[in-house]
Amino acid sequence: MDVTGAPAVKVVPPGGGESVPIPGFGAVFKLYGRDNGGEVAIVEHPFAVGAITAPHRHTREDEHSLVLEGQIGFRSDADEVVLGPGGYITKPRGQVHAMWNAGAVPGRIVEVITPGGFEHYFRELGELLTSHAQEPGSGIDLHESPEFMQLAVKYGLTYHDPDWLDDVVARYGLTRPTH
Numbered sequence: 719m720d721v722t723g724a725p726a727v728k729v730v731p732p733g734g735g736e737s738v739p740i741p742g743f744g745a746v747f748k749l750y751g752r753d754n755g756g757e758v759a760i761v762e763h764p765f766a767v768g769a770i771t772a773p774h775r776h777t778r779e780d781e782h783s784l785v786l787e788g789q790i791g792f793r794s795d796a797d798e799v800v801l802g803p804g805g806y807i808t809k810p811r812g813q814v815h816a817m818w819n820a821g822a823v824p825g826r827i828v829e830v831i832t833p834g835g836f837e838h839y840f841r842e843l844g845e846l847l848t849s850h851a852q853e854p855g856s857g858i859d860l861h862e863s864p865e866f867m868q869l870a871v872k873y874g875l876t877y878h879d880p881d882w883l884d885d886v887v888a889r890y891g892l893t894r895p896t897h
């Protein structure tokens with residue numbers, strides 16, 4: 719087999735990878751799409767107790783999640799499930815979905831994103847939130863932020879307020895997302 723041009727071996731030791739803080743959950747970059755011709759990216763997300771991602775729809779990527787720690791809830795269109803360590807779910811592009819910490823202890827997932835490239839959204843989102851946190855009033859209303867909306871458009875994301883969101887927030891005692 720000809721391996722000329724094959725990607726280099728990529729090693730990330732336990733606990734390794736660059737981190738970006740995002741309120742409620744973070745992003746730890748394990749594999750960038752640039753490391754493998756854009757085929758796949760792998761990002762680890764720690765979830766604080768009470769955290770939920772804003773419901774959103776990807777137009778370009780599928781996300782495949784593996785729960786490492788805690789109890790993580792997933793909703794993708796009409797399908798809802800809570801998974802513990804070892805549980806796996808695919809969230810196909812085109813479906814509105816959200817993820818949340820459904821338990822009483824911090825959780826953690828590995829997200830495999832196909833194709834790669836979307837991992838850069840997390841870095842840019844973290845930078846945007848950090849830059850606005852340093853402004854007077856310390857925070858950003860993402861509904862009103864042109865920078866946030868431009869970032870979503872750049873990465874083919876749309877944010878939604880589905881009818882199931884308030885129910886999920888109430889059932890799990892979550893903090894409603896701001897965007």
